[in-house]
Amino acid sequence: MSNTPLKIVVVGHVDHGKSTLVGRLLHETGALPEGKVEYLKEVCDKRGMPFEWAFVMDALQAERDQGITIDTSQLRFHTGNRPVLIIDAPGHKEFLKNMITGAASAEAAVLVIDAHEGVQEQSRRHGYLLHLLGLTQIAVAVNKMDLVDWSQARFQEVEAEIRAYLAGIGVVPTHVVPVSARGGDNINAASEKSAWYQGPSVIGALDGFAAAASATDLALRLPVQDVYKFDSRRIISGRIESGRIKVGDRLTFSPSGKSARVASIEGWAGSDITVLSANAGQSVGVTLDEPIFVERGQVAHLADAAPALAHEIRARVFWLGRDPLALGDRLKLKLATAEYHVEVAAIERVIDVEDLGSHQGAQVGRNAVAELVLRSRGAMAFDTFGDNARLGRFVLVHGYDIVGGGIVGDALDNRNIFQVDHKVTAEARARANGHKGGVLWLTGLSGAGKSTIAMELERRLFQKGWQVNVLDGDNVRHGLCSDLGFSHEDRTENIRRVGEIGHLFAKAGMLVITAFISPYRADRDRVRAIDAEAFHEIHVATGLDECERRDPKGLYKKARKGEIADFTGISAPYEAPENPELALITDGKSVEETVTELVAYVEARFGRNAVESMTA
């Protein structure tokens, strides 16, 4: 019925015969291309070794030389009843990251155990990780039965051992099958060597697995992947991770809380079909009926079924980093399309996957599993893994590398933040002050004149009796933002804080003037999104040549010599506003003239007449 292959991963301890089993399965089901077996015979002959089924999947020279699987690979075959995508995973603990790479996409697993060696360290670790990854369908293949003379007693010992371990993590294997991958016994048909065994062959066990349930019946989760403006359309793109969406739905975007209706689900130029709805799994693009601020990382959902929002989560994490994870470590957490900067706030327990015991620890070693509390700077939108796996799992990044993954247990601090309505209204404040509150956001290159203009504007408005204050770039870095540097990430955080403070002052009725280079459009758009009414973007549009000629702090000279890295306009970008409320051309004008122009603007937009129109 379905052409979609069932994804099955083969895991287990090193050298227990996973790749051999996979090679055998492919051969027995006729999935290998013509000449492949002859070719591999030749390869093995040249190496002076007996025929090796594992070489079907172990294609790398290092794998063949060492006789172990290093990296995961996958191939499709047909059991006769259904198409299968078989994923071979390495068993050596050195390559656990590759095992997880293979196993994380699987819907079911075959755990291979050597009949002679019995359950080993990686058998348990892999079993544990499968469970952590959310796999509950596990069949066990007790391999190399030929080495124990097909002893039913030995089989039963190994079966009891692995059943006991899996029971400890709440997993009941679907089948435990005695096999010899090398000999081809119980792979595709019952072998006469195990007359005492009544269960299915490996292929039979694979046929018994169920395909993963569709996520369409869960609540809508559409993480925003990107926002496109290729043409007149502003398209919010993303993949529907769960639920369904239709034209007319009112979407709420978390964590921002903004909402708008779906105006259309976009097709592409090559198609004239009108799409009215879409389901989980589809990569879509939608347009909205209102121009609200939306950016990558936000999660669209319906108002009555929102994801959790919290700054702190408890999570179960598997750690793949070379260095141990320690309390206080700062990492990047990637969940769906969002990225959060988190700190390890607590290591609650480190889990011993050998005996499933747990102990206290100040750090988490490589390939270990632990329960952590992670604290984020900004609010995170997510589901618990149990509620919705796709929004309840994340990876951790340190430097350039993915160093771990985890699943969300629960939110620790829902913090119960509600909006409190003020008894003193914005209008009452404006009447008392004689002007409206707001944020005048001055942006422009270094040396454009932002601070000079801001300070002079503040002086002139103050003399007129206005409640006015300047937030200056250099000054906030002495206090409010003294913990931040100049990386892109820190600049973004700097602007976020100033934006929040600015809007709080504005709510208190004050006119706030900010003077920050704020080179990134997205950062400024985010500040605008806090309260678009109150935010006025003023582009101090002095050209680069003029700024460099002025060079009041001698910074351009240093930047040109390469003494300052990431200097805006020289070695870092300045993204000029596309639609500022006002652009000030300062070239050839005195500060006096420029500020007079600005005062006129401010009086028109925030002065008496603007206050009167608040009630109109």
Place this chain on the structure above:
Amino acid sequence: MMNDLDQLEAQSIYIFREAFNRLDKIAMLWSIGKDSNVMLWLARKAFFGHVPFPVLHVDTSYKIPEMIEFRDKVAKEWKLPLIIGQNKVALAAGMHPDQGRVTCCSALKTEGLKALLAEHGFTGVIAGIRRDEEGTRAKERVFSPRNDTNEWDVRDQPPEFWDQFKTDFAPGTHLRIHPLLAWTELDVWRYIAREGIPVVDLYFAKNGRRYRSLGCAPCTGSIASTASTVDEIVEELETTKTSERAGRAQDKESEDAFERLRAAGYM
């Protein structure tokens, strides 16, 4: 209900969009073969009719002439931002498969590509390789890092799971992005049939032979086949037992010929 092709398409579109969002400067390789035509199609779907990055063709000068004709025709029709690269120095020095097929591939394709990447400073290159083509490609990542000399460290690849791809990398290094990694040859043809994607005529049988895989004229052989339409190709592939790259001579010089080619920066 999404069928298997819908799922593959949605996943590939997701990958395209991740690459476009996460990387500063990306480009897509276009070999003019069926797979890269499918990629172009998917890119246009992902970006609502646009291809918002350059399309690179590394011209070895030995491509079959029909391929170049097809390239120029499609590039014009779809208004593709096409960039053509060629290792002129090696060609002037007489590089030809006679000097060793792997040597020739390295010089004209791998080095040709390297030069193109260096010239334009691309940090991401989208390539249409698939897992089912060949054993080392089966081990690839969707987002696969290359070091500052374009090499692939196949023994130490990054973890990749839950569609969280490696998108952070050191300056000077770059990523190869593989949107078709999960597709099979049969999927590609079924999708071509479903969507009506144009392909070079060389794929269709004439006088009992057709090309199953397209590369350079001296190193690509045709196969015996009567499949002269896309549907007939689908039918043929549903029953065939020969592998797709069976006609590619450069893979067969030694057991590890292809692994070495790829480790050095080949697609």
